[in-house]
Each structure stands twice: as structure tokens, then as C-alpha cells.
Amino acid sequence: MKVAIVGAGIAGLSLAWALYKRGVAVSLFDQGPIPNPVSSSVDDHRITRHTYGSLTGYGELMPHAFAAYDRLWADLGVTHYLPTGxxxxxxxxxxxxxxxxxxxxxxxxxxxxxxxxxxxxxxxxxxxxxxxxxxxxxGAGMLFAGRIVADLARWLEEHLVELHPHSRVEAVDPDAGYLIANGMRHDADVVVIAAGAWLQELHPAAAGRMxxxxxxxxxxxxxxxxxxxxxxxxxxxxxxxxxxxxxxxxxxxxxxxxxxxxxxxxxxxxxxxxxxxxxxxxxxxxxxxxxxxxxxxxxxxxxxxxxxxTDDERFVVEPIGGAGWVLSACSGHGFKLGPVIASGLADAIVGARPVAEIPAWAAARG
CATH class of the missing domain: 3.30.9.10 (D-Amino Acid Oxidase, subunit A, domain 2)
Incomplete structure (x- = not known):
């Protein structure tokens, strides 16, 4: 199986990592360098925590998010988290x-x-x-975001994941399973759009919702x-x-x-x-x-x-067409939950988890 991912922020990088760990061939595209300093994932630090108050469901997901980062630290050989309360x-x-x-x-x-x-x-x-x-x-502290995405990109490159920096994706066909980047067609079994603020350009149906x-x-x-x-x-x-x-x-x-x-x-x-x-x-x-x-x-x-x-600040992770997915964060919460959401999506892509349950799970509604 081959999966093409559009966007190399924390979502795309984490998904590439999770899929590689499951034996999937991955190609990762970004319009800038990887990691891209324009991406909101490139930052000094981000908050992570367990409590979510009125945003019900995500508190229960956070222990799994911390565990996913622990698995990532083991692969990277370094921990980029500081507990501060x-x-x-x-x-x-x-x-x-x-x-x-x-x-x-x-x-x-x-x-x-x-x-x-x-x-x-x-x-x-x-x-x-x-x-x-x-x-x-x-149960709270800081994730050193820029260091995380830099080391994730390095790890992917060392493991020969196919990286395509400076490759602007102009179109995605989620039914046929291909994308056009810099005028060239790239075929895959599955295409995932994790393009952050550029999502609407590639998936117009997101307009008004994301x-x-x-x-x-x-x-x-x-x-x-x-x-x-x-x-x-x-x-x-x-x-x-x-x-x-x-x-x-x-x-x-x-x-x-x-x-x-x-x-x-x-x-x-x-x-x-x-x-x-x-x-x-x-x-x-x-x-x-x-x-x-x-x-x-x-x-x-x-x-x-x-x-x-989104209006409710919840992740949108859902299949589109016959061979596509949208992976969209719900604001700044995207970084703290990036690896665990990516791991759940990776399981669905390889058939280890029912596709139908992913949208509600990622939105912390089930």
C-alpha cells in the first residue's frame, strides 16, 4: 500500500511516522521546506494538558495522546516535553x-x-x-514544537520515507487516488489532505465548516x-x-x-x-x-x-471519495493531539480499525 500525504505540519508528519511504523509506503508533500517555517507547527512551544472542561471527550483522549508522544520519543531518541503543571x-x-x-x-x-x-x-x-x-x-506542560517537527522530519528522512519539499499540490483526486504537484501526477492507494489553513484550496467542500x-x-x-x-x-x-x-x-x-x-x-x-x-x-x-x-x-x-x-473546536478526520481522507485539526489543540489522532487514522487506513468509527472518535464523540 502507498499513501500520499499533503502537508508536513505536525498532522502530516505524525501520520507519515504512524503509517511507516505499520509498514506502509508513504510520500509526503509540502509547498515549502520540510518542516516548513510558515507552518503553525513550527513554534517555540505548545501547551499540553489533560483537562478540557466543557470540551467533553478530549480529556479521556489525553492519556492516549501522552502515550503516543511517549512512543514518538522512543523513536526520536529524545523527549521534547517538559512537565510544568x-x-x-x-x-x-x-x-x-x-x-x-x-x-x-x-x-x-x-x-x-x-x-x-x-x-x-x-x-x-x-x-x-x-x-x-x-x-x-x-498532568500539563509544554511540547517544544519546533524541535519535535524538526526531529520528526529527520527521522522520516533517515528511514527513507519519500519526502517532497517545495512541491505545491495543485489538485487532489480523492476518488482516483492521485494528486498533482508541481505539474506532475503522483498516484497512491490513499491520499490524505492534512494541509491546515490551505485545506479549502484542495477540498472546497470544507469552506464554511473548516x-x-x-x-x-x-x-x-x-x-x-x-x-x-x-x-x-x-x-x-x-x-x-x-x-x-x-x-x-x-x-x-x-x-x-x-x-x-x-x-x-x-x-x-x-x-x-x-x-x-x-x-x-x-x-x-x-x-x-x-x-x-x-x-x-x-x-x-x-x-x-x-x-x-471549526465551530465546536473538534477534529475533522473523515473519508472523502473512494480513496481519500481529510485530516484537519480543530485549532491549537492540533499539536497536543497530533500523534494520537494520526495513529488512529493510520490504523483505519491499514484496516486495523473500522473506518466508520474514526470521525466520531477524532471529534471525541465516541
Missing amino acids: MAYIARTDVDWHGAAAEELDRLKISHRALSLGEIAERLPMIRQDGIVSAFEAG VPSRQTLLYLKPPAAFANAWANAPVIVDQGSGHGAYILPPRNGTRLKIGDHTFTRVGTGGDDRIATAADIAPVRTAAEGILAQFGDYETLETKVCYYTV
Whole structure:
């Protein structure tokens, strides 16, 4: 069997790895280098965690996601994960802890409420004014994303997986099982579109359902007064009335990063990645409301990336035509779940798992 994959972000790379492990011949195509720095998968770090609150089903999937990464670390010969724990801070009257407690207890993940005094002592860089409640949970940390995709690409190349960098896929025929890249036809038994924000160009039926979303990240250098606190900080999620910010501390040679989970749902994958004042403003406003002495932070970089999002933030993994699949993440959750979703799809492709169960399983509905 031969499988052609379009897109070499974490989804495509993980699927190539999972299929190779199952004895499948794989060809992997990307319009840029592999890994492609334009891909949203190329980043300092990404959050991973067990709790998902109202996004039911994914909490139960997360132990399998951690296990999939453990299998990947064994193949790569290095672990690109740092457990840090996670602090959840609410500036609105929402009982986050209560919503998460049952799920965390079921998964046997430690958690407890945080007092304002504890926040002031342990997280002095966080503004206390406006905090309504907070809690911390284990089973969380950071995946060093850029290092992961670089080592995955290296592993695939070392194992003679057929890589096609700088190969722009112009068309996919999911019925006949072929694609056209740089004007050349490539045949396969199965073609998988894992093209992220470029999905709609190759699969127009995705329009309106799987939407590109232009997102902006700020990378910061903390002031000296908070350097030690950040060096020992957990991953932080801060929910306010106008933001849903996530903050990753500068650990293991990475930079402090802040982004906002509020989706813009604008743009296309082919747009530029130059951050405008309008891109930056909402993230900067969130940062000013969260970080004490924000004026003392140095902005190292403003970065634009694109996610593909759905209304319910759930993966879309489904067969198309007679010989095709769509593999689409559901926002930034795509990285933490990439290898486990890819492994499930690989099982379906080789006949080790019923095809019919994959869409609901990947969407954490079954």
C-alpha cells in the first residue's frame, strides 16, 4: 500500500511516522521546506494538558495522546516535553475548577484551588486585580514544537520515507487516488489532505465548516524583577471578559509567549505573516491586563500564524471519495493531539480499525 500525504505540519508528519511504523509506503508533500517555517507547527512551544472542561471527550483522549508522544520519543531518541503543571486564572464569574474537577478526578490528575495569597507569592508577575478564582492542575506542560517537527522530519528522512519539499499540490483526486504537484501526477492507494489553513484550496467542500483563522502571538523578554518567577512558572491560562489568553514560560531555551484563544476566523493560508497593528492590539491588550508591569517587558517578536478552526473546536478526520481522507485539526489543540489522532487514522487506513468509527472518535464523540 502507498499513501500520499499533503502537508508536513505536525498532522502530516505524525501520520507519515504512524503509517511507516505499520509498514506502509508513504510520500509526503509540502509547498515549502520540510518542516516548513510558515507552518503553525513550527513554534517555540505548545501547551499540553489533560483537562478540557466543557470540551467533553478530549480529556479521556489525553492519556492516549501522552502515550503516543511517549512512543514518538522512543523513536526520536529524545523527549521534547517538559512537565510544568498549569495554573487556570478566571477574571469572570465562571467556576472553571468545578467544571474540571470531575474530569481530573476520573483521570487521577492532581488539582486544587489557589488563593490570591498563593498567586501573589508564586506568580508575582500576574496582576491580581480582577481575579475571581484560580486553580492549578498537574498532568500539563509544554511540547517544544519546533524541535519535535524538526526531529520528526529527520527521522522520516533517515528511514527513507519519500519526502517532497517545495512541491505545491495543485489538485487532489480523492476518488482516483492521485494528486498533482508541481505539474506532475503522483498516484497512491490513499491520499490524505492534512494541509491546515490551505485545506479549502484542495477540498472546497470544507469552506464554511473548516475555516482559516489568523492568530497573533507575542514573544516577550521579562524584566529582571520577574526572571526567577518565570523560570519556575507553570503554563498559565487566563480567562477574562475580553480574552482567553494562554501564556507559556521561557523554559529550556525558549521565549515567554502569550496568545489569545479568541479566533479571528479571517484570512487564508496564503496570506502574509506580517503582524499589523490590528493583529497585535487584542493580544497586547490582554497582556496588559494580565501581566504586572507590562511596560517593562521587551517585545522580541510578533508572529502571525494560521489555524483551521471549526465551530465546536473538534477534529475533522473523515473519508472523502473512494480513496481519500481529510485530516484537519480543530485549532491549537492540533499539536497536543497530533500523534494520537494520526495513529488512529493510520490504523483505519491499514484496516486495523473500522473506518466508520474514526470521525466520531477524532471529534471525541465516541
